[in-house]
Amino acid sequence: MPPEKRRPQRPLVPALQQRRREGEVVQAAIEVFWAKGYTAATIQDVADKLGMLKGSLYYYIDSKEHLLVKIFQLINRDAAAILQEAAAQQAPPLDRLHWFVRTYLEYFFARYELMSLYFTEWSHLTGEYRSEVLAQRAEFEVVVRDLIRQAQADGTVPADLDDRHAAFFILSAVNSVATWYRREGHDTPEIIAASYARMATGLLVGAGIVAGPAVPDAGARRTG
């Protein structure tokens, strides 16, 4: 039996301006992760950029994974604000959905490196950290589903369309722009955002047009 060891107790009220170095650590991590990718990047790389030994970094972070979480926290607040505003507006549901997709994507492009890091590396998170990300996504799903249901209630969108599927379809597409968007591309952020908003709403109203008939059982397999 080891003797009951005393661990350094963190004070409940942290000193006010003591976090400047912490911000530098997060900033250095962003640059390193962006340049090399999360997996390839080493804690040593981050420490080097700060001029400290890798072991010393663990005063600021709990783990390499935690460093990723600290980066993600920078955008969580903003994203939630956009979502809540879309939910609170008074315009027709489809207009609000359109606004949400467009505004969210424009924010996305404005902080592209950060958002890209989020969507390409979030899967490295495990346990509690992963759960937090999934919980936040669930909030997005709830709001978008609600907007779709409202549009179904007023007859704009066909009632037989599965609102859950539709919400997933739209959010998946929107969140995946990080996989193909590049700053050097010829499309401006505004154009892409408007294009995506158009498709998101078009999907809902268009589903009424292609509903039943467009599900042929592909009898035409094998040309000829």
Add this chain to the structure above:
Amino acid sequence: MPPEKRRPQRPLVPALQQRRREGEVVQAAIEVFWAKGYTAATIQDVADKLGMLKGSLYYYIDSKEHLLVKIFQLINRDAAAILQEAAAQQAPPLDRLHWFVRTYLEYFFARYELMSLYFTEWSHLTGEYRSEVLAQRAEFEVVVRDLIRQAQADGTVPADLDDRHAAFFILSAVNSVATWYRREGHDTPEIIAASYARMATGLLVGAGIVAGPAVPDAGARRTG
């Protein structure tokens, strides 16, 4: 100079049934990665399941990452076949797109664990391996874009819709089903596949309806 040592030379034409153990290695890896996730899973876990030491595994693989690649190769051939068939059919472009989305998703659900592993863990790949995955995705994009352009040519889909954006939108949504689908869910694979195919085609024809007008500049921010 060490004496020219004779290493076990692999015959150019591999003996027919010599790969059984290799298959066992891949199968063990699938089970371990599926159970614990790629990051949390250790090479030791895979070795344990096979009853060998972790160092010995490296006779069959180059790296943990390579093990993931070997798993992915199991599905590449099938996915490419579905894609090519969609491109080769004689039906109208939108019907072919509908067929592709539905068939691809049904294949997806039939091999859910494998496909899920692919879409949730592919981002762990780096360098050459990552490039291969991206190249394969590019093929999907090419075919889907082509179907969309054909539908625009015959007037079914508005010409001012960006076919590249639309292809990304659809493929992103389809490939993301792994993030929310669960075997225990109440939706059958057929229902989801049909629902997604409907939305994919609806998006294209619906874009003509919501085109210009539905882009209000959200003057209604801040309810009140």
Add this chain to the structure above:
DNA sequence: GTCTATAACTGGATAGAC
């Protein structure tokens, strides 16, 4: 109280013996 250095442990990977 804030920060750094050091050593030890775990997991991924390699080389060479058998």
Add this chain to the structure above:
DNA sequence: GTCTATCCAGTTATAGAC
């Protein structure tokens, strides 16, 4: 084809400098 030994990176624990 498998094992032993060993290396390196990420991480933890802890002692202690300022």
